[in-house]
Amino acid sequence: MLSRYVFRHETILALLLVLALALSANLSDRFFTVDNLLNQGRMLTEVGIIAIAMTFVIITGGIDLSVGSILGLSAITLGVVWKTLGVPLPLAMVVAVLAGAVCGAVNGVIIIKSRMPPMIATLGTLALYRGLAEGISQARSVRGYPEWFFVLGQGEFFGVPTQLWVFGLLVVVAAIILGYMTFGRVTYAVGANETAARFSGMNVDRAKLLIYTASGSMAALAAVIFVSRVSTTRSDMGMGIEMDAISAVVLGGTSIFGGRGTMIGTLLGILLIQTMKNGLTLAGVKGDGTIIVIGSILILTILISNLVNRKRD
C-alpha cells in the first residue's frame, strides 16, 4: 500500500524538487529570497500556462507542436489590431485570445476530420501560423503600449506577480477538471483507448475539439502576458516554447502515448525545471549549461520511472 505512493512518479519528482531547492539554496544565498522566487514565478508563467493545456492534449494521446506559433501569431494580432487598426487595447486583447482559440480549433478540426496524426497536423500549422505572424508583421515590432497594460506582465497583486495569480488559478481549475469532473474522465478514456471510448458513447470528437481549442487559447493568453512582460510584440515570440512545455509535461509523468498523467505532475515538472535553471544560473553556470542538465534530467527521470514501474508490473 505504501509502496504505491513511494514509487509514484510524482513522489520521485517531488523529492527531486526538494533536492534541487536545497542544492540551489546551498549554492547561493540569493536563491531563497522573496524577490528571486517571485521573479522566477514570472519567468515560468508563459510555459506553465501552455503546459496546463498540453497536459490534456498529451493525455488524449495527441500533441500540439503549434503552440509556439500560435503564441507568435496572437502576439502579432494583439499588436496589429491595437496599433494598426486602432481598436482599444482591452478589446484587442480579447481579439488576440480569440485568434488563438480559432487557431486551436482549426488544429482540432483538421485532426478530427482528416484523422491525420496530431504531430503532423500541428507540424503543418506550426509552419502556417508562424508564417502568418511573419507575413503580417513583416518583421516589424509593435511598441508603445500604455502603462496600465504592463500590470499583467510586470505588476504585482498583494505582493505576488499578477501573472502568477492567473497561472495558479488556471492550475487549480485544470486540476479539478482533470481529476474530478466528467470531462477529465473522458480525456483519460480517449487516451487510453479511443475506440472503446467511442463505443462507450463518449463524444470523443467534441472532447478533442475542446482540448485543442483550449490549447490555442492558452497559448494566446501566454502571448498577451508575454507582450505585457517584455513591452513589445515580435513575430518570433514563443519560438520553441512547445518543446519547453512538452518537456515539462513529460517530465511530470504524463505518458506521451496518452491515458496517463496528472496536473500535479505537470506543475512539479515546471517547478523543477525552473528551479534547476535558476539555481544553476545563480551558482555561476552559464544559461546554456543549465539546459544540458535539464535535458539529462528529462531522460534520466523517464528512464528511472520506466525501470521502477517495469519491475513492479
Place this chain on the structure above:
Amino acid sequence: MSHSPSQALRPMSSSALLKFIRAYGQETAVLLSLLVIVVVVSLINPNYLGPANINNMVAGNAYIAVAAIGMTMIILLGHIDVAIGALIGVLASIAGTLAVSGYPVWVCWLVPVLVGVFIEAVVGVLVAYARIPAIVVTLGVVSILKGGLITVTQGVWISNLPPEFLIAQFRLFGIPSPVYFMILLTIAAGVWMRYAPFGRAIYAVGGNVEAARTVGIRPERLTVGVFALHGMFAGIAAVLFGTQLQVIQSTVPNNLELTIITASVIGGVSIIGGRGTVYGSTLAAIFFSAVSSALVFLNISAYWLRAVLGVLILATVLADAMRRRQIH
C-alpha cells in the same frame, strides 16, 4: 495492320503506369508540383531557370535532402528525431574546429560522421531497449546538444577554414559536390531499402512490429542500427552544411529539424510508419528550395515563406489522408 506494336503495348504500359502511380503516388505528386512551380515561375521570370539559380536551389538544400534520408528511415520505423537540427549544428562545429586545428581534411570529414553514428546509436538504445519514446529521448538530447555546443564554443563563429576542407564548394563538371552526394545517397538508400534484407526489414517493423518479430526480425537491434545509420546521414549532412560558407556559425540552426521532418513527410512517409521512400523526401527538399526561390523571383516578401510551406504541408497530408480513405 490489325495489331500494331504500339497498340499491343498500350494496355500493359498504362497498367504499369497505374501501378507506378499507386506505389509512388506521393512522390509523383511532389514531382508534378515541382514541375508546375518551375514552369509557372520561369514563364513569369526567366531568370528563375538561370544556371546560377538552379545551382543555388539544388545544391543549397542538398544537406536537408541527405539528412531527410535518415529521418525517412526513422519515421518509417514509427519513431521521430527532433534533435536532428541540433545534432547537425554540433557536428558541423566539430568538423570546423578540427579543420582550424590543422587536422587532415579526411579526419575533419570522418569524425563528425562517427560522432553522429555514436550519438544516434545511444538514442537508438534508449528507444529500443529502455523503451523511452523517441520524442522524449530526442527532446532531452536537443537540450544537451544545444547547451553543450554553446557552452563549449561560447557562440564564437569558426572562421579561417582551410579551402581544401570546404567540400560543399568543390565542383565536378561545374556541378557542386552536394548535388552528387544528394543524388548518389538517395539512390543508394532507395535501392538498399527496396532490395536489401535489412532495408526491407525497416518497412516490416514499421508496418507491424509483432509480425516482423515472428518472421525472425529483431526489432530492437534493427532500431539501434537504423538510428546509427540516421546518425551517419546526419554527419554527412553536417559536413555539407558546415562547408557551404567560409564560416561556421557554431549555433544550432533554427527549426532545421522541422524542415527535415517536413521533407520526409511531404515526400510521402506515413508518420505512423511502414510507408514511403527516400526519393520522395529528396524531391520534397528540392521542392522547398524551389518554392522559397520562387518567392524571391516573384517579388513576394520572403516573410510569407513559412506560411506557404505550412499550407503545402497541410495540403499534401490532407490529400494523402483523403486518398487513403478512398482506397479503404
